Amino acid sequence: xxxxxIKHKSxxxxxxxxNLYKYLTNEKKEYILSKQILRSGTSIGANIAESECxxxxxxxxxxxxxxxx
Numbered sequence: 001x002x003x004x005x006i007k008h009k010s011x012x013x014x015x016x017x018x019n020l021y022k023y024l025t026n027e028k029k030e031y032i033l034s035k036q037i038l039r040s041g042t043s044i045g046a047n048i049a050e051s052e053c054x055x056x057x058x059x060x061x062x063x064x065x066x067x068x069x
């Protein structure tokens with residue numbers, strides 16, 4: 001896998017988000033905002049993975065646009 005692909009970048013981003021979540025919960029004792037950051041930051045990779053199984057080009061583009069939001 002090329003390191004510049006959207007899949008690699010979204011995984012790297014998700015790892016950074018998880019580390020931020022750990023920092024916020026352990027060091028700053030922030031639980032509500034950190035949970036939302038975790039959910040929204042890791043959903044990008046899930047949407048990209050879902051787009052790989054799209055049944056049409058329109059379906060693929062729709063899922064990619066959701067990940068971009």
